[in-house]
Structures are given as structure tokens and as C-alpha cells.
Amino acid sequence: MSQLVRRDLGRPDPVWPLALVAAAAAVGLAQPFSTPLVVAAAALGTVAGCFGGARLARTPLRGWVVVAGAILALGLVFAASRGASALRPPFGLVSAESWAHGRDAATLLVAGALIGTLLAFLPRRARFLRPLPLVLVVLAAIVHLWPHRGGAINRPLIVGDLAYLHGMHPAFLLGLAGALAGLIGSLALLREGGVRRALAVGAVLGLTAAGLLAAYPSLGVFSFSDTDPLSLTSEDGERGPRRARSAGGEGGREDGQQGLRLVGPGGEGRAEGGPDQIPFRDDYSSDGQQVPVAVAVLHDDVEPGNGVYYFRQVAFSNWNGRRLVRSYRERAGEGIFTRFPAGGPITATPPPGRALRRDLPVSMALLRDHYQPPVLVDGVEIAPSPNPDPSMFRRTYSSVSSVLIASPQDLFGYRAGSPAWSAPYRRELLEAPSDPRYASLAQEIRGSLRRAYRNDPWAKALGIAYWLETNTRYSQRSKHATATDPTASFLFGSRVGYCVHLAHAVTYLARSLGVPARVAAGYAYVAEHRGDGSALLIRSGDAHAWSEVYLEGVGWVAVDPSPPTLDPMAPAPDMDLQSLLGELARGGNNPIAESMPDAWQPPTWREILRALALLALSAWIVGVATKLWRALAPRFARPASAARLAHRASLDRLVEAGVVREFGESREAFAARAAAFAPSFAPLSDAVVRTRLARSARPLERAAELADSVRRELVARRGARAWLAYLSPFDWTRSR
């Protein structure tokens, strides 16, 4: 059996990783609010507290005593700090500013020490609290990068600008910060001491973090769940489409640009939320969230006549006796694209009225999955386009839309409907609920029009919109969803509802007056939010339903009343974010970054390897030089230190031979053990011990010769391997 030696498995449960992590957390948490002096004081106090807390954990003090004591002391410290803030600097010795900084530094020094004490003490008494420092580090990162929440990946500006200038993805930088915070915090969990051990663990954790960062974008950086009241998007196949077409056989999977997208099977019995019908909800609000869902880049400066860019995704025109559902008649899909372009462009019948319209090419980049493409009305063609950033955009495509630029005044005089329609389709677009109140109200509205306009379809539609704007209120919280006819409940009840109610009301009333109408759903973007840019940032709050009436020679025209709202106004999109996402969607190089001559470019692999090789060579040279110096030092040493240096040199030689003094092993015991390898080592060791114990001990003569003897003995024992050991640069670090 091999001889057992003393334990050499490293010291368990070290404090220093925790102290470093806690100091990092202290710096992170204090930095936004404090000066460097105060931050340094907080870090210093935290480190000291960690070591103190670990020592405290070994005492028989009960946990609650320490916790209560620390909390009480924290209260006292902050109270004292507050009290000191009322005092003036004594005798005017220091400026008021220095006094305040000193006070803050002292406060955070003590507070850091107390918190550090708790950080080290609590996990040692209650193991499940070990991740506490990790939480603090992550918290520090969150505090610093808080403004980016809600999809504003250009915030904070220091991150957004950095990414913008260097052509990097801001989401990557933010994710990197999160992963780094987790990695650094994880080191506090380390239960085994030793720098080499920590470096090895850190290296593995670093690789894990790199893998995570590489894999995470493929999961969709922005594929976050969010309220989706109109069921326009599809997340993980759970929400959104349940059936692309119930008739016609198109459904199942569709080939997407970045692979297969589940359109979703089945869903026949789904009562709400699918594309076959638009759901009525009592609470449509998204709690103020304005999550980016798509970016549209306009390639021409065209603005719709009504000042709103409508991105139609689906339309509902078939009255099934209870509500409007999706129609699958031949012409019902005009202006609707039921699938994404995969192999080539998909074209649609161009709308009539070319004189009233202007073609507008648009690049669409979807940040969330949609079950079918939203296209700026009236789309005539969509085509696949390369995705400039698959980690950011779920799908990209380009479209050409024939935008109606005519003003509302220009639309009077056109007849309703199209002679090309089949009779059943015309009937479908004119079918309204049997509730006589619709017809009655419609006639009332018609009666309020000037006589000259009473038979004009567009005038009827505008009259209806006007009546709704003046007689209803907009609110995303209503109580109609459970009614048999939610639209009737809205229109003849509280008259408080949201876009879905309004769109249905317009449609029903228009149909009652003989104007073909339908409900469209998608996104509405107010043109004035565009500013001077060409990018439109479409957010989840822009999800919208509106009514459309058909005018012969014009096509489908949106009728979208805007009654006074009871809800807070939605904020305009962040212009910076809109611009940034627009740039990313364009996929071109960042013009600003290109114009910066000194812009930092990420190093190439070759450069990284070269730097690493240089670093390794430098380290090797430093290590070997140090080793040589330690070997030669006894020759040039003063008599007083000759024995010590010769002993050190001999220890180095022994380490090369694999004979290392163990932790806890006395010098005498080691010398006895090493005598088997180098008998000359014993007198050296003895001299060093005597020198340490008695300063008046006579210096050892011939120390350098003894060291040489040790070397010779080891060379004689090990042969060429002893010389090869000189190439190993850092084994002297194991001498002790």
C-alpha cells in the first residue's frame, strides 16, 4: 500500500471567492449612486465583512443574534449617517463636499462590512442561502441596465451607443452582461479553495456561458410572451393560429424563411382567438407594455391619405348568425396574404383606383412569430428577403403595397361594392345581425346626413364613424365579452369599448345601410410617429382592428373611428430604438460606425491566437527567468541570507523531482522525507530552522555548496529528466 501522506485536497469552503464576488456586487450596486471613494469603501467593507462573517459562523453564536445584530447595526449606521449629514464639518477643516463624501464612505464601509458579514455567515448556517451573493451580483447588473426593459434594447445609451458604433447587436451586449453577472456570481458558490482550482472552474463556467450566449439567440432573443389580445402572433404553437384554412386544404406546416413554422393543427372547436374570428375581450390592455413586434422600413416617402399605416393581416366578413368570422369565398381574401413567401414572390390582385394610389415598397422584419404576414394595405406582392439578423428577427420579407393616398374628400361619389362580385359574396358582405336596433340606428345616422350625401356610401361610412366618435368612449377595459352579441352590448349599452367593438359596429351599421363592409385586423401605425425616418417600429400595443368598406374603383377603404379615450394615451415609440431596429432590419453596415476612423474592430482569430502565443511566451520567459534567479541567488547572497536562499533553491530542485512539502508537514519531517532523494538537504533545512528560531544562530557556511550538492544528488538520481525540468517555468510556485 502506498504510504499515506497528509491531506492535500485543498481547503474546503474558502472565503475569498465569496469576498471577491461580494465586492463586485458592492461595486455594482454602489457605483450608480456614489463616488469612486465611496464605492471603494463599500467594496473594502464588504470584503472585510465576508472574512469576519465566515469566522463568526464558526462561533457558537446563534444565527438570529448575528442577523438581528447586523440589521440593528445597519439601522444605527444609517441613522448616524443621517445625523452626521445635519452637522457641519468641524472647524471648517474640510470642505462640505469632502465631509459628505467622507461620511458616505464611512457609512458604506460599515454597511458593506455588515452586509458582507451576513453574506458569509448566513450560507454557512443555512446552505440553501448560498446563491445569495449570486442574486446580488445579478441585481447589480439589472440596476445598471434597467432601462432596456420592455424591449428598448438601445437603452441604457452607453450600451446602445457602444453597440451602434461598433456594429454589434445591443441585445448581445445586454445578454452578455446577464451571463457575465451570473458567471461572476457563481464563483461565490465555489466550495473548494485554491487559485488553480478556481481558475479551472472559472474556465469551464466561461465555456458554459459562451455556449449559452451562442445558443440563446437561436431560441429567439425577442420571442417573449406578451399579451396578444387580437391573436395576431403565434408563440411556440400555443397561441395564434389554430387553423390556416378550414377549407381548401391549406394548413399544417408552412415553409418559412428560417425553417419550418408551425401554423398549428386542429383547433376546429376553438371558440376564441384563432384566425377564423376575432375575439372579444373584457380586458384588452397590455398593462402599458409596448413590446416591439415588427419593424417596417419604407423605401419611399409615401403617407396614406388618412394618416395611418394599416398593416392588414386578416379580415372577417362572414356573418355566421352570431358574429363575423373569416370567409373562405373566392374573393374574400383580397388584400390578405395567408402564407409567408418561401420560394418566390406571392402576388395578389391589385386594387382598383390606381390613380388614387401609389406603390410603396416595404421591408418587413418580424420580431415575433405571426401566423400570417401583416402587410401594409393594400399589398400586391410579397417576396422573401434575406434576414440580416436571424438572432433578432424571426422572419423578414419585402412587400409592395398600393397605398391609398387620396384624401377622404376625394372618395365621395364612388359606388359601393364591385360588379365583379358574385351574388353570394355580395350578400355575405351585406349581411348584418337581425337585431332591428342596428338598422334603426343606421337609419338615424343616415338621416343626420345632408340630403345630398344620404345615398353616398362613403358619406354613410363617415357618418357612422362620426356618430361613433361622438357617442362612444374608447376603453380597453369593458364588459361585453360575455354578451350574446358583444357589439350590441357595446352599441346599445354602455357605449364603452375598444377597437374590436368599434370595427364591428361600423361594419354592422354600414351593412345595414347597404355598404359592403368587413372587419380587418393587424397593426395600425400613426404616421406622425415616423418622424423623419423611414422605419416604423410596430409594437404590441399597435395591434388593431378596423372596419373596411368597399368602394367601386377604389377598393377597400379603412373606416376607423377614434372616440375619446378613457385610457392613458399610449406613448410614442422610442425614436432611437425605432432608428436602431430600422438599421438592423435594413441589414446594411452601420454608416456611423463606418464613418468613425478609430472605431474598434473585434480582433480576428489569428490576432487572438497571436496575442495568446505572445502572452504564453512572455509568461514562460518570466517563469524561467525567475527560476534561474532563484537557482543562482545563493551564489551572490550575503552570509546572513545564504542559508535561506540555498534552502529555497534546494526546495525548487526537490519540487522539480516531485518532492513537495505538504501542508502541515514540518520542515524537519520534510527534510527527513527528502533525505531519501537528496541527503545534503537536511543540513540546509536544519540551518534554516535554527536561523528562524534563534536570530543569533551562526550563519551556515558553504550554503551554496550544499545547494549544489542537492542539485547534483538529484541529477544523479534523475538523469536527463532533471535537466528537462528546467524548462518547466512555474513549478517553483509549489515550493514551500
Added chain:
Amino acid sequence: MRSIADRFPLTASGVVLAVGSAAALVAGRRSLDLVLSLAGAWGLALVIVSGASTALAALVVGIRLRRALHDAFGLDAATVDRRVPTGLGLRWPIWPLVSRHPEWRWLAPESTAELERRADGSLGEMVRPTHRAEALEIVRRGVVTDALGLWRFPIRAQQAARTLVLPDTGALSGVDLAECLASGDVIAHPHGPAEGDRVDSRPYTRSDPARMILWKVYARHRELLVRTPEPARSPIHRPLLYLVAGEEDEPAAGTVRALWESGALGGGARFATAGTPVPVDGDDEFRHALARSYAQRERGAADLAAALAEPDVHDDPVVVACPARSGPWRDDLAAIVAQRPERFLILVCGDVVPVRRRTDASRVRRWVFRERRIGGTAWDDVLAAASAFRTTGARVAAVDRRGGRLLVVEGGVADGSQMATSA
């Protein structure tokens, strides 16, 4: 509880980290917080990577352990609480995320164990048995943990090996014990000649011959003492040594071993204990009977009557070693002893520690400080247990194995003049 923990390898820290990370991931995705989201994903990745690495390491360790067991051997006459190498050499995976501090122990025979690095780089096994035992199989249990304390994967291995663990004699010396106990007829004075000598003394009473008076003592202390005859070192009687097995009986077993191995009871002494009602007199049989008695602790003093009923034990003196912690055996023992108390010497044995009584500590102090748990018995408790046997009429002594002390209890109080300290 351990079996539940074994089936659920995630530690409390791991559960907190996994749940917290999942919550952070969900919250991060909901609030579109990429930092929180990535930190949550990182936590989950950490748990997964660490778990996979540790599970693999546990598999490797299990395979290597089973191979290494072929070369390991059992323990022959190991001593409780003494570290002893077992010859097991195990190569432990030096992986970054796997802890190099394995939890290691023997389930049977119950022992604490440590793995220590050996000169050849492998880990050697050192065990410290926690009680005496005789076993034909060694069951090892190790726990492979990760360096971050998130996972614990237990491994278990059985090895067919004969193991004999004997109790520790502590600081007791059989000779000193015998010196202290030799004033009676049970044990001969170890320093006396075989035919007997006058080496003891007692106060002078009328009718004592004047030549027996210790005049030098009188000159110094003005007390009249007389020399008294001392029983021979090799008495005619062959004392029976009996161990009452029961809860916390290791000190008693250690005392028995000290008495036996020192030869203080003479060459003809015999030994019986729970599970061994027929007295044995060979050293080998003694050791096996002593080690085996741990498994018969529930029998207490049940076999004493049978041992006394043996024909060749009929009139011999009996030394009974019993634990200081009382048990159901106490009444049985008292009843047997009461029949012929003059032939019994009862040794009440414990490991005495300086325990501060709860009543000694103030209430505030108890709130502020945790009570340190030290294995052992208070000296007062040992004395009280010994005094309880005085009612039987037998001679009773309190033995402190850890301190090597023995106190003969007279009339229910400790007689300090007869205290022996052999430490």
C-alpha cells in the same frame, strides 16, 4: 431522510438556484429584461452542466470503486475511534466541476471514513470505526458532489471482508484499575507477591497487634494506622468479567478490554456478555465475544444469570462493567447482584466530559449561544449511576474511560481517597 435525499440529488442550494433561475428566466422574458433573462438561463445552464458533470463523475467513481475493492482488505482488530488505513486506493476524477472533497463513510460496520491523497496520486481510505463490531461485509457509501454544492450523487458498494472492531480503552490502564480495586477480595493487588502481602492499611482498632501499627505514619500525622493483609495476586478464585451491553456501552466495553488485556484479573479470568452466556477464557474468543456484543445490546444483562449458572462459575467473584446510562437491564442486574452482593464488583463506566449543566447557563446565554454537543457523560451522572447500585450491597466503582479515572463509591458518595488516575 437520507434515502429521500439520495433519490433527489439536487441540494437545497441547487433547488433554490434552479427555481430562482427559472423564475428569473420567466420574469425576464415577460418584462423583456435581457439581463435577468440571461442570468436566469445561466443559472439553469449551470445547474444542468454541473449536474451532468457530477452524475458522470459519480458513475466513473462507482466503476473505479468496484474495481478497487478487489485489492482492499478488511479490518482485523481495529479499535474504535482510531484511524486506520484500509488499503483501498481510489483514483478520483479531477474534473473542474466535481468536488475533490467526497463525503465518505462506512455504513457497516459503522465508521467515519476519509479519503486522503497518497504519494501515488490516488486517494487512500482511512476509517475511524464508531463502535465495536464484528462483520463479514463492508458497506461503503460515498457522495460525489459538485464544486458548487448543487448536486449530491450517492454511490454505494459492498465488499465481502471480515472485520473486527474492538472498543477503545481510552486512558485506562488495567494495572491502575486493579490497584484501585484490589482492596477487596475480587481482584488481587497487581504488585503483591503471589502468596499475599500486607500492603494495605486501615485505622487502628482495639485488638490489633502493636507490631502492625505504622509508627512512621503516626509520627507524621498523629493517626494510628495498621497494616492489613492483602489478597494474593493470583487468587484461588477465577473472576468472571461480564459486560452489560446497552446504550452508550462503549466505555464499559473499553474498560472490560483494558482489564482483560492487562491481565489484571489473573490468568484464569473468564468473560461473558450479552450474546455470550457461556463464559470464554481465550483471548481470541474474548475479542470476538466483545465485538459481537454490540449487536446484542438489546439483551442488556439478560445473559448474566445464565453465565452465573455455569457450574464452574458458582462461587467466583464477578466484575460487572455496565454503562453509565441506565437502561432496562438495570433492574435485572440489581436483582441478580442483590442475591449475593459480596461477590460482585460493579463498574459503572462512562466517557466523562466537562459538561456545563443547562441550569448553569443563564437564559440569556442560552438564547445567544448554541449549546455545544459533546459526546460523553458528566462525571456527576456517572457517580449518580454508580451510587444507585449501592443499594444492592455490592462494591461499586465509577470509571471514566476518557480521563482514566476510577472512583470507588462508598455509601452512595464518592470516596476521594480511593480515586485512581491513570491518564
